[in-house]
Amino acid sequence: MFSKETYIQRRQILKQKVGSGLLLFMGNEDTGMNYRDNVYPFRQESTFLYYFGLDIASLHAVIDIDNDQEIVFGNELTIDDIVWTGPKEALVDKAAKVGVSKVQPLNAIDSFLKGILSKQQTIHYLPPYRGEHYLQLQEWLEIAPSEAGQKASVGLIKAIVSMRSYKSGEEIAEIEKAVNTSVDMHLEFMRTTRPGMTEKGLAGKLQSIAISQGGDISYPVIMTVNGEILHTHARDLAMQDGQMSLCDAGAETAMRYCGDLTRTIPTGKKFTTLQREMYEIVLHAQTSAIEACKPGILFKDVHTLAATKLLEGLKSLGVVKGDPAEAVANDVHTLFFQCGLGHMMGLDVHDMENLGEQYVGYTDDLKKGTTFGWKSLRLGRALEPGFVVTIEPGLYLIPTLIDRWKAENKRSEFVDYNKLEMLRDFTGIRIEDDIVITEDGNRVLGKHLPKEVDEVEAMR
Amino acid sequence: MFSKETYIQRRQILKQKVGSGLLLFMGNEDTGMNYRDNVYPFRQESTFLYYFGLDIASLHAVIDIDNDQEIVFGNELTIDDIVWTGPKEALVDKAAKVGVSKVQPLNAIDSFLKGILSKQQTIHYLPPYRGEHYLQLQEWLEIAPSEAGQKASVGLIKAIVSMRSYKSGEEIAEIEKAVNTSVDMHLEFMRTTRPGMTEKGLAGKLQSIAISQGGDISYPVIMTVNGEILHTHARDLAMQDGQMSLCDAGAETAMRYCGDLTRTIPTGKKFTTLQREMYEIVLHAQTSAIEACKPGILFKDVHTLAATKLLEGLKSLGVVKGDPAEAVANDVHTLFFQCGLGHMMGLDVHDMENLGEQYVGYTDDLKKGTTFGWKSLRLGRALEPGFVVTIEPGLYLIPTLIDRWKAENKRSEFVDYNKLEMLRDFTGIRIEDDIVITEDGNRVLGKHLPKEVDEVEAMR
Numbered sequence: 001m002f003s004k005e006t007y008i009q010r011r012q013i014l015k016q017k018v019g020s021g022l023l024l025f026m027g028n029e030d031t032g033m034n035y036r037d038n039v040y041p042f043r044q045e046s047t048f049l050y051y052f053g054l055d056i057a058s059l060h061a062v063i064d065i066d067n068d069q070e071i072v073f074g075n076e077l078t079i080d081d082i083v084w085t086g087p088k089e090a091l092v093d094k095a096a097k098v099g100v101s102k103v104q105p106l107n108a109i110d111s112f113l114k115g116i117l118s119k120q121q122t123i124h125y126l127p128p129y130r131g132e133h134y135l136q137l138q139e140w141l142e143i144a145p146s147e148a149g150q151k152a153s154v155g156l157i158k159a160i161v162s163m164r165s166y167k168s169g170e171e172i173a174e175i176e177k178a179v180n181t182s183v184d185m186h187l188e189f190m191r192t193t194r195p196g197m198t199e200k201g202l203a204g205k206l207q208s209i210a211i212s213q214g215g216d217i218s219y220p221v222i223m224t225v226n227g228e229i230l231h232t233h234a235r236d237l238a239m240q241d242g243q244m245s246l247c248d249a250g251a252e253t254a255m256r257y258c259g260d261l262t263r264t265i266p267t268g269k270k271f272t273t274l275q276r277e278m279y280e281i282v283l284h285a286q287t288s289a290i291e292a293c294k295p296g297i298l299f300k301d302v303h304t305l306a307a308t309k310l311l312e313g314l315k316s317l318g319v320v321k322g323d324p325a326e327a328v329a330n331d332v333h334t335l336f337f338q339c340g341l342g343h344m345m346g347l348d349v350h351d352m353e354n355l356g357e358q359y360v361g362y363t364d365d366l367k368k369g370t371t372f373g374w375k376s377l378r379l380g381r382a383l384e385p386g387f388v389v390t391i392e393p394g395l396y397l398i399p400t401l402i403d404r405w406k407a408e409n410k411r412s413e414f415v416d417y418n419k420l421e422m423l424r425d426f427t428g429i430r431i432e433d434d435i436v437i438t439e440d441g442n443r444v445l446g447k448h449l450p451k452e453v454d455e456v457e458a459m460r
Numbered sequence: 461m462f463s464k465e466t467y468i469q470r471r472q473i474l475k476q477k478v479g480s481g482l483l484l485f486m487g488n489e490d491t492g493m494n495y496r497d498n499v500y501p502f503r504q505e506s507t508f509l510y511y512f513g514l515d516i517a518s519l520h521a522v523i524d525i526d527n528d529q530e531i532v533f534g535n536e537l538t539i540d541d542i543v544w545t546g547p548k549e550a551l552v553d554k555a556a557k558v559g560v561s562k563v564q565p566l567n568a569i570d571s572f573l574k575g576i577l578s579k580q581q582t583i584h585y586l587p588p589y590r591g592e593h594y595l596q597l598q599e600w601l602e603i604a605p606s607e608a609g610q611k612a613s614v615g616l617i618k619a620i621v622s623m624r625s626y627k628s629g630e631e632i633a634e635i636e637k638a639v640n641t642s643v644d645m646h647l648e649f650m651r652t653t654r655p656g657m658t659e660k661g662l663a664g665k666l667q668s669i670a671i672s673q674g675g676d677i678s679y680p681v682i683m684t685v686n687g688e689i690l691h692t693h694a695r696d697l698a699m700q701d702g703q704m705s706l707c708d709a710g711a712e713t714a715m716r717y718c719g720d721l722t723r724t725i726p727t728g729k730k731f732t733t734l735q736r737e738m739y740e741i742v743l744h745a746q747t748s749a750i751e752a753c754k755p756g757i758l759f760k761d762v763h764t765l766a767a768t769k770l771l772e773g774l775k776s777l778g779v780v781k782g783d784p785a786e787a788v789a790n791d792v793h794t795l796f797f798q799c800g801l802g803h804m805m806g807l808d809v810h811d812m813e814n815l816g817e818q819y820v821g822y823t824d825d826l827k828k829g830t831t832f833g834w835k836s837l838r839l840g841r842a843l844e845p846g847f848v849v850t851i852e853p854g855l856y857l858i859p860t861l862i863d864r865w866k867a868e869n870k871r872s873e874f875v876d877y878n879k880l881e882m883l884r885d886f887t888g889i890r891i892e893d894d895i896v897i898t899e900d901g902n903r904v905l906g907k908h909l910p911k912e913v914d915e916v917e918a919m920r
Contacts, residue, residue, distance in 0.1 A: 033503040035814035086689035131591020204671025211664025229546035354495035
């Protein structure tokens, strides 16, 4: 955890930003997998961690701005607990380390909040995403589950986004630690993948690297020879020579900061000619996008730049026709690049996603798109120093989508559907790095992870 | 999954056992770790799997005994979903493979159940253990979260326990597969643990073995040099020569059947003399308990036997005095062996634990104990052929507990508190195997996993 002063200062700034009312921070609970006591690895709520730093299940906290008090609600271990769990530092001592002097038992929060309600003080809370959050809001604040999302505090959301978006030096150091572990995972992937292995076997090996470095994976490992399937899980099938293997994997440090990297490699020794050509297109789009990232530029425009580079490349293969920029203006890129160029990253791999992508990635004046492709771009707003973002363009040949466009002869002035047939079973490529925006540009985070074709093949 | 006939027959038998009413089976949902879309590995509800075999999130099912119909509620993928997830077998085809011909969209379940309620038909459901279950019971059946547990159907629970307790041949084969993977995990642990490694690093490595064999771990790996802490998590501290390492880890197969094994080894090459003596005591208790397991014997009595063997051993060290059997009758063993000898195992590592330990491990005439030690014995009833149970005695030297007993001079006629001081920092030992009860005795499941001192040390 960071120093006491860090947490005290964060809460102080938040109080000033919100101004009045009571701020409720619901921590996460342990979740039973197949029964109550067989629990998933505990993951604390990220905003709770940001302001209170306590990585323990079944804690909640309030910042009562009107009455100038901060309280952590949670139970101390009983002597019976200690028989089973071993001696542990008292909650009151842990809370003191993040500058909170008032700790009350968990069951005190209900009557405390009911008291606040009865005084008609405003209670600000964040959008729920776990079943337990909905139950707690219902019990404590008498908010029906169906209304819990929309009654979340926009004022609190905006204040938090205005803080968590700007990573401090100590946060960037922690993120870089996560990225370095993620690099280790990818080096293992790039060095050891062989035809005949299974996606699952590799995925498990990478997770063990994340665990061995003190944390865990920051999201389920995507390890696949079908890179075009964006939401996929590793499978038991043997990977084959001639295929490419796409690995999208990142580590989370013990402090819960994230890394998020993707590499695509030949499953065998070398890319095929076509794979190499396509890979170079994605790589050029990725490095061009990284070069463009600096304070002031709209990330939406960097996305457009990357999309244009991808279509330029596909034009050189004869699959795309006409002016690439005009083709992007007509959303032709969404046939090949259906998702966003990147997203904020921090305590969450999609940082603050539970607060709402409109608030995190856009502004009051810049609304998130709603059309295919654009609705998947999580970040559109102007970049600022301290933002940490991913840059992850890709080319994804999705047979279902190709068939749909072809049947409609959609945008046929820009797409040569006959030539496209040669790419129908190509699968997909993505290359992803994590960058921090600096005063005059950006810096790629972490140790070097090969991405040039020659250096990738040299590792195989 | 098993054959269609297996699931049809299971549901047929269940219908006959319960007799009337509607049986509701809530499947599990994906759970967001730190936001909705960053999900934990999905784990289906075990009873849902047992009767419906569909290992997919956001499904529910009913068996309407009165109207003789079975329905699975769940959504088919849209063409937009397929762009992101790739083509998948339709739910209606998957349901057909488990003998269910009627599939309705997820949002139809609410009005369907409201219709059943309005006809005053009895709706049987199982005790909830996830937040979402409570929310669903509230929405569909108008049952308040505070009452959802107690309103669960005892009739349905007992009928299910009377089926899931007896493992079929195909289930035992699948459990044995899980045990074999668990053996592989332990062989890796026993061969590769070295002073200087971290508990976490080892735990991650074992998980990767479980994942590579097509499933995952069946519960969080316990990997510790402090075996006396029963609820512990692996840590970042380096393990040291002279310590023992306890590993309690098991795999779950792709079909979600579990293994659960424990071994305790010297972290260095050899046990110390005291460690070896204590280890032999636990091993003798464990093999004696396994020998005793056969149809008809109360598992409670096997627990007592193991406890007696442990105290006999401690008597030989001079730590315990008097008659060991009398000492056990006075609960003296609970100073050293605070938990139960074992539990049922199947689709859950503590099989059916969410249905209630009284129903699973005891009978109407045999109630679960409520005193320290006995309240942690999950299984007490008479063993029967087809039961799969764990046998896992241990000796746990818990300083907090020793101090408490010593301060009270508790059972001092049986405990030499001066001699006990030499064991105060001994830590703990557990040895665990999984057995199936046969017609005339039992069989230890899985490949051989060394547990004799000599064979353990030979692997180090």
